[in-house]
Amino acid sequence: MIASGLPLNDAEVQDFVRSTLAEDLGERGDVTSKFVVPETARLKAVMAAREPLVVAGLPLAETFFRALDASCEIEIKAQDGDRVEAGAELMVVTGSARALLTAERSALNTVQHLAGIATLTRQYVDAIEGTGAKLLDTRKTTPGLRLLEKYATRMGGAHNHRLRLDDGILIKDNHIAIVGSIEAAVQAALASRTVLQVQVEVDTLDQIEPALAAGAERLLLDNMDPPTLRKAVALVNGRVPLEASGGVNLNTIRGIAETGVDFISVGRITQSAPAVDIGLDFLSA
Known part of the structure; x- marks a missing residue:
């Protein structure tokens, strides 16, 4: 177990993130961001709930962003297991525009899926x-x-x-x-x-x-x-x-x-x- 509470150790987390990104990047990477976005451009991104939900998977989302921009700044605004309302900020990330755009879908897919399970589970509980x-x-x-x-x-x-x-x-x-x-x-x-x-x-x-x-x-x-x-x-x-x-x-x-x-x-x-x-x-x- 790592400090985040995930049931994966650090090496397993890195393997999951690496394989998920590889699935999305293919052989040539994010060609849209590479050809369109200046290499030095920086962005600030806010991950937010658009409906009431139970949070799950934020530590993995953080790892996705850091995998492509090790120096990005991340502020965690919620914890896994929290119930939040629509509009609640979950995470704020500042870093390379190319990196954030490239990691966006893998990070969101993971959190949306795991939070979906946590949210439905809470309804049953x-x-x-x-x-x-x-x-x-x-x-x-x-x-x-x-x-x-x-x-x-x-x-x-x-x-x-x-x-x-x-x-x-x-x-x-x-x-x-x-x-x-x-x-x-x-x-x-x-x-x-x-x-x-x-x-x-x-x-x-x-x-x-x-x-x-x-x-x-x-x-x-x-x-x-x-x-x-x-x-x-x-x-x-x-x-x-x-x-x-x-x-x-x-x-x-x-x-x-x-x-x-x-x-x-x-x-x-x-x-x-x-x-x-x-x-x-x-x-x-």
């Missing part, structure tokens, strides 16, 4: 406030961006579920179908003497007792409606943590949380979050 349930993200992330997208959900107030397949054992219906039963699947996992928590996905109430009897340490209640979730909560009676998943959106999540489940996992906070509107307005330096 607000919707279940006071229920005691915790919001979880999932592995439904953009390939190559999982660390950053899960960071953005934390900025929005969620908790991270498994980061990778080696972070926890989650026995799902396909695993059970292959080995023949919930009991066989759980017992095989426990026989490995792993220190990882063994979680089992159940689709029906009659799967709960067999899973618990076999030694499941947590249950994922998949695609159960609120009445069924209430029955599951009563049946388990606090023996293991319960996670609800499936059919969750902003209209349904409050009712799901009020059933008494401990966690609610939502794939759409990373999979379907729209980018938020953030602009970079250039002024004379």
